[in-house]
Amino acid sequence: MSVETMSIFSPQLAARLDALVAKYPVRRSALVPMLLYAQDEVGYLSDAVITEVASRIGITELDVRNVATYYSMLRFKPAGRFNVQVCTNISCMLRGGYDIFDRFQDELGIGHKGVTPDALFSLEEVECIGACCWAPAIQVNYDFHDDLTPDRVPAILDQYRAQAKSEGKADHA
Amino acid sequence: MADVTITVDGKKLTAPAGALLIDVCRKAGIEIPAFCYYPGLSLQAACRMCVVRQEKVPKLQTACTTQVAEGQVFITDSPEITQARKATIELLLGNHPLDCPVCDAGGECELQDMTFKYGAGESRMVDVKRHRDEQQWSPAVYYDRPRCILCYRCIRMCGEGMDVWALGVQNRGASAVIAPNGGDRLDCEQCGMCIDVCPVGALTSGSYRYKTRPWEMNHVATVCTHCADGCKVTLGVRQSPEGAEIIRADNRDKSGINGDFLCAKGRFGFDFVQNPQRVSRPLVRNAQGVLEPVSWERALRTAAMKLTEVRDTRGGSAIGVIGSNSTTNEENYLLQKFARSVLRTNNIDHERTADYAAFAHALAGHAGRAASLRDIASAPAILLVGGDPTKEHPLLAWELRTNVRINRARLYVANTTPIKLERQAKAVLRLPADGYPLLAAYLGGQSTSIRDISFRDALLAEESLVVIFGPEFRGAQLDALVKWGIERPHIRYACIGAYANSRGAADMGLLPHLLPGYVSVSQPGAFSSEYPGMPTAPGKPLQEMLASVSSGDLGALLVVGANPAANQINPAELRKTFLIVQDIFLTETAAMADVVLPAASLYEKTGTVTSTYGDVQLARKAADIPRSKPDFEIIVRLAGAMGVDVKTLVPFGGSAVTADLGQSRGAQAGEADRHAVWLAARSLEPKLSPFDPFATMDEIERLIPAYKLDRLNLFGGNDSPTEPGFVPLSQLIAPDGVTPAHDGLFTSGTLGRYSTSLVDLLRHQSPSMAETAAD
Numbered sequence: 001m002s003v004e005t006m007s008i009f010s011p012q013l014a015a016r017l018d019a020l021v022a023k024y025p026v027r028r029s030a031l032v033p034m035l036l037y038a039q040d041e042v043g044y045l046s047d048a049v050i051t052e053v054a055s056r057i058g059i060t061e062l063d064v065r066n067v068a069t070y071y072s073m074l075r076f077k078p079a080g081r082f083n084v085q086v087c088t089n090i091s092c093m094l095r096g097g098y099d100i101f102d103r104f105q106d107e108l109g110i111g112h113k114g115v116t117p118d119a120l121f122s123l124e125e126v127e128c129i130g131a132c133c134w135a136p137a138i139q140v141n142y143d144f145h146d147d148l149t150p151d152r153v154p155a156i157l158d159q160y161r162a163q164a165k166s167e168g169k170a171d172h173a
Numbered sequence: 174m175a176d177v178t179i180t181v182d183g184k185k186l187t188a189p190a191g192a193l194l195i196d197v198c199r200k201a202g203i204e205i206p207a208f209c210y211y212p213g214l215s216l217q218a219a220c221r222m223c224v225v226r227q228e229k230v231p232k233l234q235t236a237c238t239t240q241v242a243e244g245q246v247f248i249t250d251s252p253e254i255t256q257a258r259k260a261t262i263e264l265l266l267g268n269h270p271l272d273c274p275v276c277d278a279g280g281e282c283e284l285q286d287m288t289f290k291y292g293a294g295e296s297r298m299v300d301v302k303r304h305r306d307e308q309q310w311s312p313a314v315y316y317d318r319p320r321c322i323l324c325y326r327c328i329r330m331c332g333e334g335m336d337v338w339a340l341g342v343q344n345r346g347a348s349a350v351i352a353p354n355g356g357d358r359l360d361c362e363q364c365g366m367c368i369d370v371c372p373v374g375a376l377t378s379g380s381y382r383y384k385t386r387p388w389e390m391n392h393v394a395t396v397c398t399h400c401a402d403g404c405k406v407t408l409g410v411r412q413s414p415e416g417a418e419i420i421r422a423d424n425r426d427k428s429g430i431n432g433d434f435l436c437a438k439g440r441f442g443f444d445f446v447q448n449p450q451r452v453s454r455p456l457v458r459n460a461q462g463v464l465e466p467v468s469w470e471r472a473l474r475t476a477a478m479k480l481t482e483v484r485d486t487r488g489g490s491a492i493g494v495i496g497s498n499s500t501t502n503e504e505n506y507l508l509q510k511f512a513r514s515v516l517r518t519n520n521i522d523h524e525r526t527a528d529y530a531a532f533a534h535a536l537a538g539h540a541g542r543a544a545s546l547r548d549i550a551s552a553p554a555i556l557l558v559g560g561d562p563t564k565e566h567p568l569l570a571w572e573l574r575t576n577v578r579i580n581r582a583r584l585y586v587a588n589t590t591p592i593k594l595e596r597q598a599k600a601v602l603r604l605p606a607d608g609y610p611l612l613a614a615y616l617g618g619q620s621t622s623i624r625d626i627s628f629r630d631a632l633l634a635e636e637s638l639v640v641i642f643g644p645e646f647r648g649a650q651l652d653a654l655v656k657w658g659i660e661r662p663h664i665r666y667a668c669i670g671a672y673a674n675s676r677g678a679a680d681m682g683l684l685p686h687l688l689p690g691y692v693s694v695s696q697p698g699a700f701s702s703e704y705p706g707m708p709t710a711p712g713k714p715l716q717e718m719l720a721s722v723s724s725g726d727l728g729a730l731l732v733v734g735a736n737p738a739a740n741q742i743n744p745a746e747l748r749k750t751f752l753i754v755q756d757i758f759l760t761e762t763a764a765m766a767d768v769v770l771p772a773a774s775l776y777e778k779t780g781t782v783t784s785t786y787g788d789v790q791l792a793r794k795a796a797d798i799p800r801s802k803p804d805f806e807i808i809v810r811l812a813g814a815m816g817v818d819v820k821t822l823v824p825f826g827g828s829a830v831t832a833d834l835g836q837s838r839g840a841q842a843g844e845a846d847r848h849a850v851w852l853a854a855r856s857l858e859p860k861l862s863p864f865d866p867f868a869t870m871d872e873i874e875r876l877i878p879a880y881k882l883d884r885l886n887l888f889g890g891n892d893s894p895t896e897p898g899f900v901p902l903s904q905l906i907a908p909d910g911v912t913p914a915h916d917g918l919f920t921s922g923t924l925g926r927y928s929t930s931l932v933d934l935l936r937h938q939s940p941s942m943a944e945t946a947a948d
Contacts, residue, residue, distance in 0.1 A: 060338060060354060062338070062339070062341045062352070062353075063338075063341065065341065065343055066341035066342055066343055069343040069344045069345075070343075070344065070345045
């Protein structure tokens with residue numbers, strides 16, 4: 001892939017994607033990791049992201065959407081700055097996963113797939129995140145919080161509110 | 174592949190090793206149901222309907238992905254398998270709406286058939302079915318999501334079959350849906366193949382949806398009236414208050430050379446038949462200069478009197494005749510016979526879209542060098558020169574793609590501009606803008622400005638080759654290209670023209686200098702006694718005829734199914750002659766006429782047409798529109814009105830007819846029918862009417878050596894190739910009068926303008942086609 005003259009991605013990400021498409025025997029094999037990295041940087045898979053990923057691989061936008069819509073971890077709308085993913089699969093469910101999820105709903109005032117008005121948090125009920133040994137568990141962006149009780153929910157949220165304050169909002173797209 | 178023997182349900186079957194079990198079983202008459210499996214497309218194994226029990230294998234196997242090997246034992250029908258299929262159907266029906274009574278597919282739905290066979294009609298599901306609204310993707314394609322069973326046939330057909338890749342599947346599990354490439358609209362070639370292969374009523378056609386039920390239609394197999402590829406098309410015809418109307422066009426029985434393929438024109442472009450602008454009554458220009466409706470007798474008498482007067486006072490050379498690219502062979506033959514033996518003129522031509530005369534001349538004396546479409550479909554190597562079949566000849570493009578995909582044929586493309594078929598090509602030769610004249614010399618090994626020698630070497634290394642070229646090659650240039658191949662073994666040729674019977678028009682002698690079968694008018698041979706009194710000097714070609722119209726020299730002009738005023742002459746000029754027009758619509762030409770005779774379209778008459786590959790097929794009357802007549806009947810009536818004994822024109826009746834119609838035979842069921850088939854196959858059936866085109870067909874077969882037709886095949890609905898090698902060596906090379914049409918996917922000359930569907934599709938489809946690459 002030639003260097004994109006008008007990339008919507010940062011130079012670092014663009015370089016990473018260039019390396020990815022060259023890595024596999026078939027270019028389209030790089031599609032899923034490309035989408036994930038693009039989502040990490042942009043926040044979600046916008047139309048512009050899909051267009052650029054398609055052109056980088058040399059497939060149609062339809063092909064990209066076919067794959068992207070299959071994966072629940074890829075999203076097409078902006079999430080909050082901190083995306084709270086609460087597992088309610090069997091281990092977590094048995095150990096009170098729904099209580100945790102309910103508490104997050106109460107604290108944030110949003111439901112499944114909701115985003116708070118300040119765009120700080122979004123909430124998702126997700127399938128197994130592979131932390132059954134420490135159920136119930138949640139994942140906030142790439143951070144794990146496990147062996148939870150509902151009472152620990154406000155502290156977790158405060159931790160991220162504080163983090164947001166210290167980092168400022170300017171760097172968030 | 175070596176043959177292996179397997180056992181299916183206790184029966185020993187022999188098949189090539191590696192063949193798919195589902196194909197082997199179906200060939201042996203063992204039914205294996207399948208939704209996702211579709212012959213010719215890649216395997217999906219998504220529907221689980223074709224499961225069978227294989228001995229020594231623990232789980233049920235999918236027959237569509239099982240390759241047969243020596244000694245395998247299968248069971249395809251047992252309570253276990255029936256239960257498995259029933260369970261599959263029950264799950265499919267979980268979200269499937271129960272709207273069969275209003276669904277287009279009701280009555281020809283594969284899911285409905287399977288539910289009847291395996292049960293599961295009563296659901297144990299208590300949940301509410303998931304409903305989603307219907308979507309319109311284009312004027313031609315609608316998608317009803319709940320009906321979809323996700324067999325992926327449409328996706329594969331669009332991608333692999335059409336090389337368009339406009340459909341995909343999005344989301345997953347119970348939420349999965351088929352999605353078009355434009356988000357909520359379909360940006361594609363609008364061929365409708367996705368609708369055709371859909372086993373249920375999820376994809377429906379804009380022209381057919383909610384109009385009728387399959388069992389309310391008669392299904393008439395005929396030939397498409399649009400491009401020259403000669404697709405067989407099955408028209409669904411229903412009684413209408415005035416006659417019979419066409420509701421649907423498809424080819425689901427896969428008969429004919431095109432199999433199930435049809436393009437947008439064939440599938441949706443039949444609605445011109447019902448267009449309210451059709452001429453419904455004969456018109457004659459009155460004293461005030463206005464066209465007014467009159468009786469057939471009056472219109473024919475007016476035309477006949479003028480033609481007789483001009484012929485008798487100024488001679489036949491003062492009359493011109495322009496024939497059609499979409500009338501049948503019998504009509505074309507009759508028209509030129511009428512022109513030559515009754516009007517006594519060789520001023521007869523048609524809008525030539527390819528130089529078939531030069532093609533016939535180049536092939537003369539070399540049998541077996543013309544390629545039928547079946548030859549192209551199975552050729553191991555093909556050279557495609559010029560043109561863009563994807564747009565102008567969709568069936569040719571389909572056959573080339575399929576041949577490359579399934580048979581690994583090698584396609585070579587030489588073109589001045591990039592075309593979509595290059596994606597299938599093994600090698601591409603990009604010619605300079607004026608490069609076509611150089612091609613024959615380049616292929617012959619002479620040094621030209623074309624430098625790419627590897628392309629030529631690859632071609633010459635091929636053991637056999639089919640060369641396909643279009644109207645870019647004519648006259649001496651065409652001759653040189655064909656001569657190159659004639660000197661080498663195993664090279665065949667196909668010459669591509671534009672319209673449904675362009676080839677037939679040339680073959681039947683709608684040419685000023687050539688008689689039927691490309692016999693020179695100056696050396697007519699047997700034709701001099703067949704056409705008593707015919708002139709032997711070449712007549713005026715189309716352009717000269719129109720020029721003498723403009724200069725006021727032409728006494729009368731008879732135009733049959735052509736529209737020169739569209740692009741070849743200023744319509745007002747046509748008022749300078751006495752103009753008789755036979756046409757479906759009041760075209761620019763017909764509007765200037767003195768007499769307009771309403772004609773039947775190709776879908777409303779019976780006769781043969783010849784595809785551009787020389788394949789003759791039978792067109793059968795499907796629609797019935799009142800107050801119009803087939804051109805054949807109009808010409809016979811016109812000749813009759815001129816006082817001609819029509820038996821000299823159409824060899825019907827006569828003392829030789831003593832045929833037994835079957836009534837005298839025993840009461841055994843079907844005896845009369847079989848007798849009729851026997852007679853028809855030997856062309857012995859009685860021709861009792863002057864309007865019977867098959868009487869003329871006898872004469873065509875008698876006089877044109879290239880038309881030795883396999884009648885049983887022809888009447889059985891198959892194509893019968895002609896052999897242009899059986900052509901006398903004529904001294905004349907045609908004067909170049911070729912105007913290539915270059916109609917695209919949604920245009921079809923004058924006719925296309927009267928098809929609402931095609932006009933809508935043209936508007937929907939932006940000029941930029943989705944260009945995609947598969948890896």
